[in-house]
Amino acid sequence: MQSVTPQQIRSSFINASRSEAAKLSPPKDFDSLDWDNLDFLGWRDEKMPLRGYLVVPGPEGLTGIMLRAPEGGARKNRSVLCELCRDVFSKEDVLLWVARRAGQSGRDGNTVGTLICADFLCCGNVRKEPPANEINPDPAAVVLRQIEGLKDRTAQFLGRVQAKQRTRPAGYKEARPHGCGGRASLRAGQR
Secondary structure, three states: OOOOOHHHHHOOEOOOOHHHHHHOOOOOOHHHOOHHHOOOEEEEOOOOOOEEEEEEEEOOEEEEEEEEOOOOOOOOOOOOOOOOOOOOOOOOOEEEEEEEOOHHHHHOOOEEEEEEEOOOOHHHHOOOOOOOOOOOOOHHHHHHHHHHHHHHHHHHHHHHHHOOOOOOOOOOOOOOOOOOOHHHHHHHHHO
């Protein structure tokens, strides 16, 4: 990822109002980030710890989404896997981060969520070389696959945030398969 400015970040959000974007606090280590080893910029807001941000570079420029974590934090009695990095060895908490959908759908209250590392350390997790073994003799190739997987899954989540909610035409009635309820089936069963 190339370095970006706080202003570029604030203007990239697709599911936040201008005032919400203006209030965000950049990551505390913003000036010393290792941009070359980031596939996205993700962080928790210091002032509002239940709020997180994910900013992803793409062919159209940056795309940012505002996320919300659950009130109670992560459950301590079970382990869950981050859907973005899928690091099975990470000891970090994973939270269900929820994002309002972009556009009118989000303003209507529609959201999507996914499991993401609580402190957005996914970019570092995928760069950890596993030990060489018979299945994966080249650890560097595994890291490259993991990085591509992270990018793909992040793009898929962004796509879900951007997707418009499916609507049905006025007067649409869902067809029922033959024999699935309704008066005709009931009458047939009574004969």
